[in-house]
Amino acid sequence: MVVDEVVAAAIRRQSQAQVATFVASCAERMAQVFTGLYGDDPVRNGDTDVVIRLVEDLWNPAISADAFQGYVTSLDGFQELEPSDEEIVDVVGVYTFYSVLVLRYAALYRSSADVEDALKCAHASLTATGQLDQNLQDAEFFAQEAELQQRVSSLGDLGADPIQRLRDGDRAVSQERLVAIQGRLTR
Template sequence: MVVDEDVAVALRERSHAQVAVFVAGCVERMAQMFIGLRGDAPGRDNDVDTVIRLLEELWNSEVPRKKFQSYVDCLSDFPELDDSFDEEIVDPGEIYSFYAVLALRYAALHRSRGEIEAALKCAHACLTAMGQLDQNIPVAMFFAQETECQQRVVSSCPPDGAADEVAQLRVADRVMGQERLAALQERLSY
């Protein structure tokens, strides 16, 4: 697995609330790509709305586990996760939409069941996507940025209930997500 060993060990030692913040951050950095790539696509309005709602709820520690299971089920029906989809992935937009949906699904799976393995798979999807993005742009920086971000969050994850620190993390993650989307859109314009 691509996830840094220290990150994997730290995630196993953190509270459920801290791991929930970790996966919410991963998704915040990835969701921008899905929203940006699929926001204008015909027939994807409901999918984009689902992603936006899920993203909001991932940051809310009060949302019950059952709600996240409904997101897991819903995301499983997205075209990106269709069994035949991965055979046809050649378009860069499809590739990054796939990784964004995969990260979202694993984050929702973690929140629905509390499984650390789902959180690790979420982190892995983010790293894989950023590694591929780096291979397709002139200045490779996103894989290293994602690795550093994951390491930083697990080493200084705010204690349960530290709303101000969590809000600051979210803002920083949103900015990173927007930078990734901008780099991807520039790549797609070639």
């Protein structure tokens, strides 16, 4: 589930603002997976709040690198990223892990502007959707993610209205993924 060469090349030559939009878009498409699966869990309310604030801040170019380093530290404390000798096998655990991983790499990019973190964010998104495809009949989430990454990586600098339309579309995709994962839970 490697990032498409065209996407990687485009990201490597884009401005920081353009790559910031790319990682915000990837994160938005995975955020509802976490918030939707843990939104009703009072033990995870604080984590859900962190995810919601992070995604909001990822779309804001004025947020400082230091603030994003704080998000990285917070995400590193999530149970999904705690070292374990046990493999993650339950549906919720697998997809919340990928969601947190995508969010972490997006926050890392914004804290350091290291393009490799943006590529890791994209890679984690592709891996998550590839895994979802393997577990659902006739699913095409991987192809959808690859296409969205291609589209977003080819965008130039965007104004507020196009960014809002991009974000709205990403939210709809995130909701589709959440519904698909919730469908796996009822089987």
